[in-house]
Amino acid sequence: MFDCGEGVQRQMLLARESLNRKMKIFVTHMHGDHVLGLPGLLQTMTLLNREKKLDVFGPPRINDFLQAIKETVPFALTFPVEIHEIEKPGVVCDEKEYCVETIQSKHLTTSFAYAYVEKPRPGKFHPKKAEALGIPEGPLWGKLQRGQSVKLSNGRVMKPEDVMDPPRHGRKIVYTGDTRPFKLLEKFAFGADLLIHDSTLGEELAERAKEYGHSTPNQAARTAKRAKVKKLILTHISQRYEDTSVWLKEARKIFKNTAVAEDFMKLDVPLLEK
């Protein structure tokens, strides 16, 4: 989960998302609309008897914030919470199938943008090819699928590429949090399958957006274009805007594959052969 604004637990329940699921939370910065959902979420998880550990990543002081809640709002957690304060940008979380990287963004307070980057996946395995090459079904197939070469009983060596397609790139999803546009973001988001970008104020308030560390839809679209991402989602839109259709039209002139985020929006991010 990237950011945890007020009402997250309610939205998750409405969306029928399990609060017992395996989960890590990445907070961009300590403004209320990004972090105030944490206490409620932790409490609701406790009411539901969550047992799985929850990792929370975030800027300095997120630990103080959660400790203050713990000391003043008495409830005993039913699960461990591990807090990771980010000291410097880079890879902050490295798992078997993915990693999460961060860079500092340009906002009014210490703030991070995050990239969820899947590790390459093995290519498709072709059992027919393996049979045709005389590789017996069993442990040898498993070894090949894990990327190891195997030796057959006749002494011949078989390599994974003999029976498998080339590895497939994982997906990359970048979430900016609140930020002005900045050059390094284009590099950070380069080639992403999905860029979820701050788009707080319209073009008419570009000066104010800059002053408050936010972006406009066209700025987000320009970053998406330069970063050659596949899809752009505009988010964090000020409540003053009821109708964003004009925005979308303008932004799409710069970057075609743009959409505006909505509550409960679901997006399919397909694995592409690249």
Ligand SMILES: [Zn+2]
């Ligand atoms: Zn903010």
Ligand SMILES: [Zn+2]
């Ligand atoms: Zn915000």
